[in-house]
Amino acid sequence: xxxxxxxxxxxxxxxxxxxxxxxxxxxxxxxxxxxxxxxxxxxxxxxxxxxxxxxxxxxxxxxxxxxxxxxxxxxxxxxxxxxxxxxxxxxxxxxxxxxxxxxxxxxxxxxxxxxxxxxxxxxxxxxxx
Numbered sequence: 001x002x003x004x005x006x007x008x009x010x011x012x013x014x015x016x017x018x019x020x021x022x023x024x025x026x027x028x029x030x031x032x033x034x035x036x037x038x039x040x041x042x043x044x045x046x047x048x049x050x051x052x053x054x055x056x057x058x059x060x061x062x063x064x065x066x067x068x069x070x071x072x073x074x075x076x077x078x079x080x081x082x083x084x085x086x087x088x089x090x091x092x093x094x095x096x097x098x099x100x101x102x103x104x105x106x107x108x109x110x111x112x113x114x115x116x117x118x119x120x121x122x123x124x125x126x127x128x129x
Contacts (some may be wrong), residue, residue, distance in 0.1 A: 005118040005119070006114040007086055007115055007116025008066060009084075010084045010113040011082070011083040011093075012094050012112075012113070013082075013108055013109070016108060017077050018072075018105045019104040022104065022124065023057065023072040023078075024057070030047060030049045033070055035098060037063055039091070040092055041067075042061075042063040042064070042095075046062045048060050048083060055075065058070070067082070068083050068084070071100075086116075088108060119127065
C-alpha cells in the first residue's frame, strides 16, 4: 500500500448496542466527547449540544483541527459519530476507542476516509463521483 500525503483523517463510526441511559444523557455525552477530543490531543474551540424530546442527543466539539460530532438514538442503542481531524499530530483513533468504551458499544462499523489527498489537490480536473 502506498501512503499518500493527506490533509486530514475522517472516521465515520456507527456504534451499536450502546447503553441507552448514556445515550439519553446530554451532559454525559458532552463530557465523553470532550474527553475524546482531549485523548486525541486536539485543541477544543467550542462545544454545542442539543437534547431532543423525548430523547436523543446531537452535538459537536469544534476543534482547531476540524470537528467531532455525535447523534444518538437511545431507543436503538445507536450512536453515529464523525471524527474529522487535520494535521499529523492529532490521534482520532484514540478518540474512537475512548468513545467505544464510554458508550459501552458492543459492536461498531467504521469507515476511514483520507481527506485532502495532496496529489489530488494539484490535479486540474472536475469533480468525480
